[in-house]
Amino acid sequence: MMWIKGIKIDGFGYLKDLEIDNLSPGLNIIYGNNEKGKTTLKNFINSIIFGFYKKGNVKRYEPVEGKTHGGKLVFNYQGDTYEASRIYRRKSEGDLEIITNSPVKYTFSDIFSGINRDVYENIFSFGLEELSSLNSLTDKKDIVEQIYTASFGVRNDKIKETKKELEKGLDNKLLNKNLSEYKGIKKAIIEAVRREEKYGELKERLQELTAKMEEIEKEKLSLEKELTQYQTLNNLYPTYQKYLETERKIKELSYKGEYSEGDYNSLKTLISDLEKLKKELGEKEEELIKIEISLNNISLDQNLLTKKEEIKKLGEWAISIKEINKNYQNIRNKYEDLKKKISIAKINLNSKLKKDLQEIFLPLDFKRKLRDLAEKIDIKKKEKEQKGWEISQLNESFHSIKGEDLGEILSLLYQLKDLGNKKGINLPQFLVLLNAAIFALLVWQGSYPFITSLLGFTIIPLNIWLIYKWLKDKNKMIMIKSALKEKGIFDFINIDLEINKLQSLMVNYQKLQRVVEEKNFIERELEEVKREKEKLFSQVGFNIDLTIKEGLELVEEVSKIKELIEEGEGYKRNLLEGEGKISEFIQKCEKELDPIDTNFFSLDEALATVKLKLELLEKEEEKQQQYKGLKGQMEYIQKDMERILKELREKEGKYKELLEKGQVKTEQEYEENYRKFREVKKLLEEKNNYLAKLEGINYGGIDEILRIYGELNEEFLSKKISNLTEELKEIEEKGKEKSREIGKIEKEIEDLEKDHSLQQLTLKEEMVKKQITENVKKLAVYKSCLLILEKAIKEYEEKTQPDVLKRAAEYFRIITAGRYNNIKVKENELTxxxxxxSNGREVPVEVLSRGTQEQLYICIRLGLIKEFTKKKGSLPLLFDDIFVNFDEKRTELGLRVLLELAKEQQILFFTCHQRIPDLLRKEEESHVNLAFLS
Structure with a gap:
């Protein structure tokens, strides 16, 4: 689970230097007025996670006051804390850095595991922008687009366009055309081959000759390589002789010991350093004797120096005591003036307070609460006036009809409409026609008395029953019209028009009832604010009859007097503190500065004595400093002598080590052996040069080359080179013969190739084959992509979509308080x-109100979030005022849904409506975090 702990913005749009560090893993309400940056803050979180938009994009939110573009998120993941900062430097999307103390390092790519910016902003982060983008929620297609957008991360129309393009790509007309063309070319090639059989035979002969020519060339190359090797051996034979001579000289120059140019230079340097060190040691011994003489000539007053620290502290103290004494006199005068001012102010406040000023305690937020109450009263009064105006406007709709009668009138009109649609209303005409038809039938059936009698007995009851039904319906219509006239309805011709008018009045009547209820609620809130004001005044000791404005003025007065009293207490403390410090200073002087001869009676006498002692101490310190300097020089020279002796012993040891390494006893012997070492080194370089030249022979390593030279001589090499040269000439002659034969055949082939039909047909065949291959591959790609896309859509509609709608239906049932308890999708089509x-009646989405449609849309989004969380894990949810069009009851129910959802993942809910935190307080949801944007 990932949840955001804190936010710090350096610069993002209009936001700068903003820090929120109290976020919790559950529900967080981030409250602020309009244009305080809630939507900007939501986009800041998305930008830190996925990067800034490219330059020129309005959603890039570059700082308006030149601050650093970016900031940081502090978040928790898998129990560890991470700090992710993104600052615009070079990259357009910003430079991202994630810091953590956890041994396991995660990036946003690891945490979001394939969820890109589009998917996150369509599933986990939505608000007013998405809700306002639904221009007409009665258009079900728009709802479908939003659901598909939230599911796939792309719009449904994009999916349809992609599918259409893939189906278009399956059109194989071009492939059929290519296959037909290929058959024709193959037929033409067969005919061309029959005409050129001789051409094929010549080609085969040319291949045979070319193969023999290649064998001759290989044999020739082998002989040339062998000849070159023996010529190289012959050319470098003198170098081999020089190598042997160098080996002999190296053996003659033999010596013992180990030598190097570095060791030789080190020995020379050591000899020079030893002489310098011995001379420097003698000079240091002379300096040491001179310093010992100077130290014996200095004498110090140890009694005065023992009290050095105490005297200096008294000197520093004396400086501050002078300033303290001066401030003491000034404070004393101010304190007397302040006491008079406080006494007058207390007298003026007695009539406004219920208890003594000293007992008055004003909490830190008391003044803010009063201002909030004053602002709330102003707002509620304006709201009350607005509601009164709305009530007067709505009341104008009702003149002759009462609002409470609208439901009954509509029911009567519907009954009247149903009666008017019955065919029985035209019964007189129907009876005439029916009786005429039966009479004609009786005349026609006159020769059948039984049938005639049966028809006669049947027609009489039928006529009576039809007349009874007609009279009954007619009486009911008269009664309904009479009832409607009593209610103020007189037009019965245009019943549908009257029904539409009354339905509009019913909407106004419902709105009127709601507005009246809202006005009554505002009046109760005003009374509650008044009681809250009186409670605040009573708690702090103010008269409750005072207005809020008078209370604010009284707060200022009380605060000022309390500040004066506090200031007076400060003066009093400062006076006592000054007296104590002066007294303490005099006592310290009597104790430290020779108490036998001195008895201080005043501050001036103590200050003068301190000054005298400081002058004497300064002179003694100068002598002491001189003494310490000489002692320091003496110690430095002694340490330097120890260093010189140590270095002298080390260099003598290295000197002996170098002689022992060279296995000699004197410097002269070392010089002689070093000369031999340099000559041998030079000979070794010559030997290595000779070996490097010999390694150029392609006969394996240098050991193999030296072995070969040991077995050869100059006569053998000359004879071998001569034999190889003769063999090479014979091979070259064979090659010339084969070359002439090849040239003759190539001439005949060239004559046949003047007819280019076969070559052109072959080239065209390859081109058509290539086109067929490409079209087949493209067809396969289109077919695979289409199958994958159709499978993904089908899997979503058959598996994911039902789970999403089940969850969405449950949320919708909770938010609508059981009014709607299910969501149905016919034929698996979201449209x-x-x-x-709750009564089982299905209602199309387009007839729902705007607010209810938004609630349905939000519930579907929450269902999708639940589905994604199950698959991808818990990620922070960012909701920007998604309850803006909810009434109070459904807002409360919506918050309950979010509280349940917040048990599993973090929610940041941005809002500018005070009712959201108020409702949470009302529900006593103390675990909900509340942050403010100011």
Missing amino acids: KMSVVQ
Whole structure:
């Protein structure tokens, strides 16, 4: 699970130097007024995770006041804390750095595991922008687009366009054309081959000759290589002789010991350093004797120096005591003036307070609460006036009809409409026609008395029953019209028009009832604010009859007097503190500065004595400093002598080591052996040069080359080179013969190739084959992509979509308080969506109100979030005022849904409506975190 602990913005749009560090893993309400940066803050979080938009994009949110573009997120993942900062430097999306003390390092790519910016902003982060983008929620297609967008991370129309392009790519007309063309070319090639059989035979002969020519060339190359090797051996034979001579000289120059140019230079340096060190040691011994003489000539007053620290402290103290004494006199005068001012101010406040000023305690937030109450009263009064105006406007809709009668009138009109649609209303005409038809039938059936009698007995009851039904319906219509006239309805011709008018009035009546209820609620809130003001005044000791404005003024007065009293207490403390410091100073002087001869009676006498002792001490310190300097020089020279002796012993040891390494006893012997070492080194360089030249022979390593030279001589090499040269000439002659024969055949082939039909057909065949291959590959790619896309859509509709809608239905049932308890999608098509009421009646989405449609949309989004969380894990959810069009009851129920969801993952809920935190306080949800944007 990932959750954000803190946010710090350096610069992002209008936000700068903003820090929120109290976020919790559950529900966090981030409250601020309009244009305080809530939406900007939501986009800041997305930008830290996924990077800034490219330059020129309005959503890039570059700082408006030149601050550093970016900031940081502190978040928790898998129990460890991470700090992710993104600052714009070079990259357009910003430079991202993630810091943690955890041994396991995670990046955003690891945490979000394939969820890109589009998917995150469509699933986990939405608000007013998405809700306002639904221009007409009665258009079900728009809802479908939003759901598909949230599921796939792309819009549904993009999926359809992609599918259409893939189906278009499956058109194989071009492939059929290529296959037909290929068959024709193959037929033409067969005919061309028959005409050129001789051409094929010549080609085969040319291949045979070319193969023999290649064998001759290989044999020739082998002989040339062998000849070159023996010529090289012959050319470098003198170098081999020089190598042997160098080996002989190296053996003659033999010596013992180990030598190097570095060791030789080190020995020379050591000899010179030893002479210098011995001379420097003698000079240091002379300096040491001179310093010992100077030290014996200095004498110090140890009694005065023993009290050095105490005297200096008294000197520093004396400086501050002078300033303390001066301040003491000034404070004393101010304190007397302040006491008079406080006494007058207390007298003026007695009539406004219920208890003594000293007992008055004003909490830190008391003044803020009063201002909040004053602001709340102003707001509620304006809201009350607005609601009164709305009530007066709505009341104008009702003149002759009462609002409470609207439901009954509509029911009567619907009954009247149903009666008017019955065919029985035209019964007189129907009876005439029916009786005429039966009479004609009786005349026609006159020769059948039984049938005639049966028809006669049947027609009489039928006429009576039809007349009874007609009279009954007619009486009911008269009664309904009479009832409607009593309610103020007189037009029965245009019943549908009247029904539409009354339905509009019903909407206004419902709105009027809601506005009246809202106005009554505002009046109760005003009374509650007044009681809250009186409670605040009573708690602090103010008269409750005072207005809020008078209370604010009284707060200022009380605060000023309390500040004066506090200031007076400060003066009093400073006076006591000054007296104590002066007294303490005089006592310290009597104790430290020779108490036998001195008895101080005043501050001036003590200050003068301190000054005298400081002058004497300064002179003694100068002598002491001189003494310490000489002692320091003496110690430095002694340490330097120890260093010289140590270095002298070390260099003598190295000198002996070098002689022993060279296995000699004197410097002269070392010089002689070093001369031989340099000559041998030079000879070794010559030997290595000779060996490097010999290694150029392609006969394996240098050991193999030296072995070969040991077995050869100059006569053998000359004879071998001569034999190889003769063999090479014979091979070259064979090659010339084969070359002439090849040239003759190539001439005949060239004559046949003047007819280019076969070559052109072959080239065209290859081109058509290539086109067929490419079209087949493209067809396979289109087919595979289409199958994958159709499989993904089908899997979503058959598996994911039902789970999403089940969860969405449950959320929708909670938010609507059981009014709607299910969501149905007919034929697995989202465009055929409806909601089911508690009585089982299905309601199409387009007839729902704007607010209810948004609630349905939000519930579907929450269902998708739950599905993604199950697959991808818990990620922070960013909601920007998604309850803006909810009424108070559904807002409360929506918050309950979020509280349940917040048990599993973090929610940052941005809002500018005070009712959100108020509702949470009302529900006593103390574990909900509240942050403010100011």
